[in-house]
Amino acid sequence: xxxxxxxSRYLVKRTGEKVFLECVQDMDHENMFWYRQDPxxxxxxxxxSYDVKMKEKGDIPEGYSVxxxxxxxxxxxxxxxxxxxxxxxxxxxxxxxxxxYNEQFFGPxxxxxxx
Amino acid sequence: AxxxxxxxxxxxxxxxxxxxxxxxxxxxxxxxxxxxxxxxxQRLQLLLRHISRESIKGFTADLNKGETSFxxxxxxxxxxxxxxxxxxxxxxxxxxxxxxxxxxxxxxP
Numbered sequence: 001x002x003x004x005x006x007x008s009r010y011l012v013k014r015t016g017e018k019v020f021l022e023c024v025q026d027m028d029h030e031n032m033f034w035y036r037q038d039p040x041x042x043x044x045x046x047x048x049s050y051d052v053k054m055k056e057k058g059d060i061p062e063g064y065s066v067x068x069x070x071x072x073x074x075x076x077x078x079x080x081x082x083x084x085x086x087x088x089x090x091x092x093x094x095x096x097x098x099x100x101y102n103e104q105f106f107g108p109x110x111x112x113x114x115x
Numbered sequence: 116a117x118x119x120x121x122x123x124x125x126x127x128x129x130x131x132x133x134x135x136x137x138x139x140x141x142x143x144x145x146x147x148x149x150x151x152x153x154x155x156x157q158r159l160q161l162l163l164r165h166i167s168r169e170s171i172k173g174f175t176a177d178l179n180k181g182e183t184s185f186x187x188x189x190x191x192x193x194x195x196x197x198x199x200x201x202x203x204x205x206x207x208x209x210x211x212x213x214x215x216x217x218x219x220x221x222x223x224p
Binding site for chain 1: 213
């Protein structure tokens, strides 16, 4: 059973703070993703990674960075948190198999509030 | 660029009534379409994909390339169907998908 875990369910930070959101998967998946989920806007891809130390920008990368030093771990970093980054953040992982789509498995989410 | 449109933010139906969650897409190639679902206090999970042509929990979805649609249907809604539903499109590459804005389905007892 695939398990994707996120370090916190709820997080409250202040404007300007550096924020780390951690995601760990235990199924040896090559691909990992960070999304933000906002009412009326759906899921929007922030960054994804298809291998260790590899990263690609998604649709809304501004204000975020990522790190993937180990295959099982994918970190999302808010260098200087702002109130418009208050959101639910979802991590996901999937195996890689050429051009065919593989189901993404999601974590429980981290609800981040920036005051 | 690909786009997925779910025109309804909220869909309320009575238990036992038919359900149709609308999804339209724009993509110049040959897409793969999916429906993901998120039940209350649960993780987002894959419900079904068009290439499987299967029925999951009574739901079906047919890809209509002429109308560029992938509507999710169920003949008789159940209370446990209440959830957030997202339509998603995969266009190839690094497993990146484009999600729609989601439709909240509320089944009234």
